[in-house]
Amino acid sequence: MSDLGMVIFQLGSLLTGLVNVYIWVIIISALLSFVNPDPYNPVVQFLHRITNPAYSFVRRRIKTNFNGLDLAPLVIIIGLQVGVILLNYIFTTIAKLA
Numbered sequence: 001m002s003d004l005g006m007v008i009f010q011l012g013s014l015l016t017g018l019v020n021v022y023i024w025v026i027i028i029s030a031l032l033s034f035v036n037p038d039p040y041n042p043v044v045q046f047l048h049r050i051t052n053p054a055y056s057f058v059r060r061r062i063k064t065n066f067n068g069l070d071l072a073p074l075v076i077i078i079g080l081q082v083g084v085i086l087l088n089y090i091f092t093t094i095a096k097l098a
Contacts, residue, residue: 005095012091016084023080026051030073 029047037044055072058064064072 002098005098008091008098009095012087012095015091016087019080019084019087022050023077026054026073026076026080033070 025047029051032044032047039045039048051073054076055070058072058075062072062075064070064075
């Protein structure tokens with residue numbers, strides 16, 4: 001693999017890592033929603049600001065509330081995992097060609 005291929009592969013790894021961090025943020029936010037934390041806590045406010053745009057995007061397009069249980073985090077996590085698999089494939093293929 002050439003130097004350009006390694007750079008492309010590392011860029012793909014970085015992007016995949018960022019998506020994985022966001023998946024963990026969604027998991028933590030979903031778990032915190034069961035506890036009903038203090039809404040004035042800065043960590044809770046940060047998690048809410050980071051995850052709320054994705055939740056509202058999914059909730060506008062898909063019915064995610066089933067018997068009082070919101071499945072928007074699950075839909076987002078599944079979509080992001082599919083995206084990670086596709087990104088890995090695309091970046092690996094491009095890196096091999098370069």
